[in-house]
Amino acid sequence: MDILISGLLLGGTYALVAMGLNLQYGVARIMNLANGETLVLGALAAFLAFTAISLSPLVTMLVVAPLSFAANWVAYRLLLRPLVKRAKSPGQLEVDSILATFGISFALVGLMVSIHGEYYTYSFLARPIEILGTTVAENRLVAALVAAGIGAALVGWLNFTRTGTAVRAVSVDRQAAQLVGINVARVSALAFALGGAVTATGGTLISTFITLDGSMGVIFTMKALIIVIMGGVGDLRGSIIAAIVLGLVETAVASLIDPGLTLVSAYVIFLGILLFRPQGLFGKRNA
């Protein structure tokens, strides 16, 4: 029961981060390997605001989201759009965007380490609270609830608004979307920026209960990638379920065997997906 509740709460926060990456890869077709660093930047902002003026991370989040949206928009227009234009094949775009976002990720790590080279430790809502007979930290619960709220809003926006429908259309077929008069370049930039904002917000939330440092981004990138592939590229519903599966498995492994093995367990899941369902849990074959 302990494992179930903690796993669900962790999975809820992972889901938000993976949704961010999925928007960037599924719609803008950019495999953003600096995703984890975006997350850590969100965490760093929360840490700095909390230690300097004891601002609640939930308030910082409101500043982080628009800032990250703007920064990711600019990054897409200036750095990634030229690669999309230059690419002669999807394969070449993949290689170029992987290398470029590696570059961005290392540059960000370098900057973050020079801003604050140690752990981002602060204590926010670190009070025990009891739900269904299990004791959890209040900050985990708050983070998971906020993540669920944002996730629900995002799914609603994608399904029930005009722009959201355009975003989904681009994710399904770029050329067809262009034919029906959707500005694919604009929608891609929008999806990329939105994905970045969602990821950074996730980072702010995660920083309330996990102690991060500047170089930990790659682990989160890895987990988000595994979730996106498990859930199916472009499939937000799949991402949510996959994130919860990963959250549960990691919590189970960490509490039953050894906390050092969480990445190993993520890899075992990944390997299983690659061998048996490379198209994702709910994907169609050859899709």
Add this chain to the structure above:
Amino acid sequence: MTAKGWKDLVLIGVLVLAAAFVPLVTDGYWLSIAVTAMMYIALTTAWTLFSGPTHYISLATGAFFGVGGYLVATGMSDHDLPFWLMAAIAPVVSVVLAALIGAATLRLSGIYFVIFTLGLAEMIRGLVSWVQNNFLGSRGLYVLTDFTEAHIYWMLLAIAATVYVIGWLIDRSRLGFAMKIIGNDEGVAKHLGIDTARAKVLLFMVTGFFSTLVGAIVAPRYSYIEPNQVFSPELSFMVVIMALLGGTQKLWGPIIGVIPFILIWETITASFPNATTLYLGLCFLAIVYFLPNGVVGLVQKIIAKGRSA
């Protein structure tokens, strides 16, 4: 083509001979940099063997290198086995590992392969630390041999030369021909009846073998080994950068990337140790935006322009 192929081989032979004299004319600081450079030359050449023709960015170097270093250390420290036995076993272990990774990921699109290798070193490190802490008892591993820096340098040079010769032979074999077609258009290769997955996995196994051998040979240099130190994800990225900086169309391209990169890297590590990550990032960006085909590609382009003008 054949004549030019032989010319390449002779050129490399001359370079290897010249490189073999380096430890005789220098020692101390510069020899240690030469060993580091030679280690990266061997690693990048092995990397290019697979990633050059396939365009698959492999980040598995750190994992292979770590397997080499760790197995040598644990064999010598925990079981009193001789260095050479472990240095022979480790690459074989990695070949099996490479075959498994290849079989799981290389049938699918390249992106899965990149993602899988991205966390590989970190994952194996976690697994090894866990096994060591829970079953073997956590203690440091020592690799004590009589090798000097010069010995290690010559062994690395021999590996680099061997990788080059193997690459040269593959280039002239059916496998090499198949790889060229796969690199140009995988769909065409499949229609021609080439077993593309098998060809890629085979080549990846060769890369795994030599990257691990380098890890094993370099292990005596550290003498004291911890899993955290040999399974370094950073190493994988450095190899990718140096190979791409030089250019991957030719097997000797990476050598041109390694030497300037290592010299700048050493300078930065000495004077601004906190800026190394930033340097790595900027190098990646510079390669993508300004040197998409590496220095070799740039030089070729300039020559081509000169001829047409």
